[in-house]
Amino acid sequence: MNIKTCSKCKFPKSLDEFQRDKHQGDGHRSECKECSSKAQSKYQTSEKGKQAHKRYAKSYKSKLVKARYRSSEKGKLANIPKNKRLYLF
Ligand SMILES: [Zn+2]
Numbered sequence: 001m002n003i004k005t006c007s008k009c010k011f012p013k014s015l016d017e018f019q020r021d022k023h024q025g026d027g028h029r030s031e032c033k034e035c036s037s038k039a040q041s042k043y044q045t046s047e048k049g050k051q052a053h054k055r056y057a058k059s060y061k062s063k064l065v066k067a068r069y070r071s072s073e074k075g076k077l078a079n080i081p082k083n084k085r086l087y088l089f
Pocket of ligand 1: 011031032035
């Protein structure tokens with residue numbers, strides 16, 4: 001079994017504890033899945049991560065996604081107040 005030491009937590013772990021990355025020499029990332037998911041959630045709750053999320057929310061792409069949702073049947077229904085939905089059917 002292939003063992004690799006995580007660059008973050010310094011624990012030796014088996015290779016399938018590491019995400020695949022074809023750009024790395026051994027085909028796996030240098031930090032284990034546990035560490036990279038921790039880093040990911042830390043980033044999302046950090047100021048920088050929140051700013052990035054805000055930027056995305058204002059972006060053209062997210063507006064497109066929202067517009068598409070609003071014009072869909074599901075989105076149209078979501079915009080109608082619950083007490084008025086009864087009259088539709
Ligand atoms: Zn680790």
